[in-house]
Amino acid sequence: MLDRNLVGDVLAETLRFGGDYGEFFLEDRYSTRLGLVGGKVETGISGREYGVGIRVFAGYNSVYAYTNQVTRENLLTVARDAAQALNNQNSSDTVRFRHGEFENQHPIRIYPESKDQRYRVELMRTAYHEAKTYNELIEQVRIRFMDEDQKVLIANTDGDFVEDRRVRTRMAIEAIAAKGSEKQSGFYGPGAHMGLEFYDRIDISDYAREAARIAVTMIQADQCPSGRFPVIIDNEFGGVIFHEACGHGLEASSVAKKTSVFADKLGEQIASPLVTAWDDGTIVNAWGSQNVDDEGTPTQRTLLIDKGILRGYMVDKLNGRRMNMHSTGSGRRQSYKFAPTSRMSNTFIDAGESTPEQIIANTEYGLYARYMGGGSVNPATGEFNFAVNEGYMVRNGKIAEPVRGATLIGRGAEVLKQIDMVGNNLALGQGMCGAASGSIPANVGQPMLRVSEMTVGGRKGKGDRHEA
Amino acid sequence: MKLDEFKNKTFAMAKDKGFDAVELYNQSANQVQIKVFQGQVDDFARADTGGYSFRGLFNGRMGYAFTEILDGEAVSMVVEDAKANALIIDETEQSPIFGGSEKYPQYDGYSPELAAVSTEDQIDFTRELEAKALAADKRVKTVSNCAFVYGESKTGLVNSRRLELSQKGNGCYCWLSVVVVDQGETRSAFKFKSERDFAALDANALAEEAVGEAIGQLGANSVASGAYPVILRNQAAASLLAAFAGIFSAENVHKNFSLLKGKLGRQIANSQITIIDDPLLPDGLYSTPFDAEGVAARRKAIVNDGTLETYLHNLKSAARDKVESTGNAVKHSYKSEVSVAPTNLFFQNGGAGFDQLVQTLDSGLIITELQGTHAGTNPVSGDFSLAANGYLVNKGEIVSPVDQITVAGNFLEMFHNVEAVGNDLDFGLPGGSMIGSPSLLINGLAIAGK
Numbered sequence: 001m002l003d004r005n006l007v008g009d010v011l012a013e014t015l016r017f018g019g020d021y022g023e024f025f026l027e028d029r030y031s032t033r034l035g036l037v038g039g040k041v042e043t044g045i046s047g048r049e050y051g052v053g054i055r056v057f058a059g060y061n062s063v064y065a066y067t068n069q070v071t072r073e074n075l076l077t078v079a080r081d082a083a084q085a086l087n088n089q090n091s092s093d094t095v096r097f098r099h100g101e102f103e104n105q106h107p108i109r110i111y112p113e114s115k116d117q118r119y120r121v122e123l124m125r126t127a128y129h130e131a132k133t134y135n136e137l138i139e140q141v142r143i144r145f146m147d148e149d150q151k152v153l154i155a156n157t158d159g160d161f162v163e164d165r166r167v168r169t170r171m172a173i174e175a176i177a178a179k180g181s182e183k184q185s186g187f188y189g190p191g192a193h194m195g196l197e198f199y200d201r202i203d204i205s206d207y208a209r210e211a212a213r214i215a216v217t218m219i220q221a222d223q224c225p226s227g228r229f230p231v232i233i234d235n236e237f238g239g240v241i242f243h244e245a246c247g248h249g250l251e252a253s254s255v256a257k258k259t260s261v262f263a264d265k266l267g268e269q270i271a272s273p274l275v276t277a278w279d280d281g282t283i284v285n286a287w288g289s290q291n292v293d294d295e296g297t298p299t300q301r302t303l304l305i306d307k308g309i310l311r312g313y314m315v316d317k318l319n320g321r322r323m324n325m326h327s328t329g330s331g332r333r334q335s336y337k338f339a340p341t342s343r344m345s346n347t348f349i350d351a352g353e354s355t356p357e358q359i360i361a362n363t364e365y366g367l368y369a370r371y372m373g374g375g376s377v378n379p380a381t382g383e384f385n386f387a388v389n390e391g392y393m394v395r396n397g398k399i400a401e402p403v404r405g406a407t408l409i410g411r412g413a414e415v416l417k418q419i420d421m422v423g424n425n426l427a428l429g430q431g432m433c434g435a436a437s438g439s440i441p442a443n444v445g446q447p448m449l450r451v452s453e454m455t456v457g458g459r460k461g462k463g464d465r466h467e468a
Numbered sequence: 469m470k471l472d473e474f475k476n477k478t479f480a481m482a483k484d485k486g487f488d489a490v491e492l493y494n495q496s497a498n499q500v501q502i503k504v505f506q507g508q509v510d511d512f513a514r515a516d517t518g519g520y521s522f523r524g525l526f527n528g529r530m531g532y533a534f535t536e537i538l539d540g541e542a543v544s545m546v547v548e549d550a551k552a553n554a555l556i557i558d559e560t561e562q563s564p565i566f567g568g569s570e571k572y573p574q575y576d577g578y579s580p581e582l583a584a585v586s587t588e589d590q591i592d593f594t595r596e597l598e599a600k601a602l603a604a605d606k607r608v609k610t611v612s613n614c615a616f617v618y619g620e621s622k623t624g625l626v627n628s629r630r631l632e633l634s635q636k637g638n639g640c641y642c643w644l645s646v647v648v649v650d651q652g653e654t655r656s657a658f659k660f661k662s663e664r665d666f667a668a669l670d671a672n673a674l675a676e677e678a679v680g681e682a683i684g685q686l687g688a689n690s691v692a693s694g695a696y697p698v699i700l701r702n703q704a705a706a707s708l709l710a711a712f713a714g715i716f717s718a719e720n721v722h723k724n725f726s727l728l729k730g731k732l733g734r735q736i737a738n739s740q741i742t743i744i745d746d747p748l749l750p751d752g753l754y755s756t757p758f759d760a761e762g763v764a765a766r767r768k769a770i771v772n773d774g775t776l777e778t779y780l781h782n783l784k785s786a787a788r789d790k791v792e793s794t795g796n797a798v799k800h801s802y803k804s805e806v807s808v809a810p811t812n813l814f815f816q817n818g819g820a821g822f823d824q825l826v827q828t829l830d831s832g833l834i835i836t837e838l839q840g841t842h843a844g845t846n847p848v849s850g851d852f853s854l855a856a857n858g859y860l861v862n863k864g865e866i867v868s869p870v871d872q873i874t875v876a877g878n879f880l881e882m883f884h885n886v887e888a889v890g891n892d893l894d895f896g897l898p899g900g901s902m903i904g905s906p907s908l909l910i911n912g913l914a915i916a917g918k
């Protein structure tokens with residue numbers, strides 16, 4: 001994408017003017033976004049992002065500069081200015097690149113550029129039609145389609161020089177059901193690190209009908225009761241609970257500065273013995289996967305928690321220095337406009353032994369959260385909150401009436417220990433994760449699991465455990 | 469290739485390809501971000517970027533394309549892409565490429581004094597912010613985030629109807645997150661401030677506020693579930709308004725995504741409520757004399773004494789409702805299409821001081837922070853259910869801190885239940901718009917706790 005000698009010269013400049021490590025990140029990304037509302041294609045936008053980010057370290061300090069003036073002269077100036085901002089002495093200036101060849105683990109069959117917009121519009125219309133005609137209560141359907149082809153060149157003064165190409169696509173389906181003046185929405189957004197063959201491998205109609213089904217179910221649901229009771233969280237996007245409540249606290253960005261509740265706890269029991277958790281950036285064609293991270297390190301499968309014992313963190317290069325640990329291939333960023341830091345890729349709780357039927361049957365009273373919405377966490381205290389997009393009450397071991405408006409709150413460290421049943425139906429769900437290095441694609445995941453007691457917030461009064 | 473050359477070439481090629489009218493919108497930004505940890509600048513970032521957004525009407529349909537690089541392919545890429553994107557559009561109601569408003573307001577969003585502040589002074593301020601927080605109380609364990617950002621931006625719009633507009637702005641903001649520990653209990657608090665006057669940033673006051681908030685939460689407990697009268701403190705109220713800001717967009721009303729559909733001219737709130745959108749707010753981070761379609765910007769009351777006076781419009785939604793655009797066309801960046809959004813949106817101050825609100829509340833809760841507003845709010849139904857922190861008030865006195873509760877309600881119902889409006893207007897974290905509120909006293913929100 002750019003001449004090796006030029007990249008070498010720019011990196012040498014970072015060392016000559018004070019850095020003890022320099023990194024070069026070039027990105028050339030072509031993306032398409034289309035929107036369809038109420039059966040009409042309303043927006044179509046496509047374009048090209050192109051720029052360079054240069055990062056320099058001296059000890060634990062780092063400087064990041066980015067520009068889209070990609071000329072030799074400007075890049076050398078940017079590198080020099082960045083290094084000089086560190087106020088450090090360093091005399092080395094030799095950079096030798098190794099051969100950074102690797103095998104592409106994520107085959108792409110249909111590149112976005114090979115299909116014209118009509119192909120995308122047909123897919124959107126199919127999804128629209130399925131969702132809209134699902135039920136007469138569906139009032140509105142909104143479809144967003146996106147694909148992107150990101151080419152990167154990552155090089156550093158350790159001698160890495162890698163080029164990679166990441167292709168991703170996702171379709172987001174939002175169905176809205178209306179009854180009188182009330183509205184409820186249902187959402188599904190399947191995606192992958194894959195070309196447009198993704199839509200040959202899945203049936204988008206299934207997802208569209210599911211989004212519509214959620215909206216129709218919730219428009220007929222009563223308000224969720226509030227209080228503390230057992231909560232069963234289903235698989236796939238239900239894993240957002242682990243992502244928010246624990247995953248962020250296992251990222252080196254909060255562990256290195258000891259602002260995470262999980263800092264200094266390696267080897268300790270932090271979760272129920274039923275919990276084993278992974279971050280795996282290598283899953284073939286998965287939404288959060290990459291061959292290499294955005295620091296040029298190959299991604300890996302990292303054991304985070306083994307039968308409740310904390311075994312690992314997700315580590316990037318800079319925080320790895322503070323922690324005296326190697327990178328786990330977790331340095332990620334939204335684009336060249338962000339310095340990378342440790343982030344999740346595909347992060348999930350592993351499958352357990354129970355069947356979903358057993359978990360429901362073993363619950364006398366509680367909330368069953370079939371689909372979760374988003375949430376957030378305070379990494380210092382571990383306090384989290386999540387929205388439940390589709391919920392049901394469970395009574396006497398059976399799924400009962402649907403309930404809307406439920407929010408789950410708690411502390412990550414406590415909830416991990418309160419997981420008392422883990423199902424055998426592991427599945428992953430797609431999301432966008434926002435943090436210091438921007439918004440990035442990440443998979444969450446888990447099998448169905450049960451938390452013995454959680455605070456559930458809803459608009460209805462206190463839940464009565466003894467109701468018939 | 470320079471902008472002028474790029475413009476001339478794209479406009480000429482677009483004409484050849486059959487576009488009826490075209491426009492080029494460009495944005496460039498320079499930014500410095502400083503982060504301090506334990507007295508050291510541990511993160512320093514400098515940015516210099518920009519991009520070009522091209523759009524045009526082809527057979528009455530609007531197509532868009534953008535690029536960050538002006539290489540040899542850029543001209544044909546944006547023209548061909550915009551045409552391909554226009555060809556799939558079904559929507560026949562489109563904004564015209566705009567010939568210009570009669571008059572544009574004077575607005576100067578650029579402070580040469582702020583631009584002249586040296587990087588050294590910016591670093592010193594950021595260091596001081598952290599130092600003041602660490603020194604404020606011995607229970608402060610760490611300042612997990614302490615950052616300062618200075619930014620300059622330029623926006624330009626030029627189109628085939630000979631409209632040519634540009635503006636330049638700058639601003640700075642800072643934030644800190646403090647972590648306090650006492651007897652094994654950890655609490656944190658966050659404080660943010662934006663300014664166009666560097667000298668007005670008061671490190672000591674910001675640090676003390678953040679530390680005071682975190683210390684104040686020590687020993688917090690949940691409360692019994694039930695309906696409580698609640699004071700939503702200014703930034704908490706602002707974060708709720710931010711989550712629901714989309715309901716004022718005429719675009720959302722037309723698409724059935726807004727719960728304000730059919731409510732124009734009706735009383736939708738207690739008569740103490742007035743909601744303003746002011747693109748000319750002095751020192752507003754999103755202040756601008758013209759919107760993303762080139763329409764002159766103006767201050768307007770969306771809700772006036774409880775009555776819904778107007779939706780927010782761009783040219784397209786205004787034409788559909790046969791009204792004038794409110795100048796709220798927005799492009800979130802050069803990578804986005806034109807939509808509708810507020811600029812600086814806020815509940816207008818009422819008359820009550822915060823202490824007076826607490827006296828009026830008598831017994832109930834003060835909510836200082838709402839979490840997860842992106843997830844726990846349903847902008848289509850107006851329902852919200854959010855994790856919250858705050859204080860328990862008994863007989864007009866704050867008695868103890870509160871955490872691990874959720875507060876639930878409906879945004880429009882809440883409008884009617886506002887009993888008093890404070891006079892402490894403050895703005896929350898910017899996110900495409902700047903959104904603010906004074907503290908609001910609200911009767912009967914559902915609290916879930918113990």
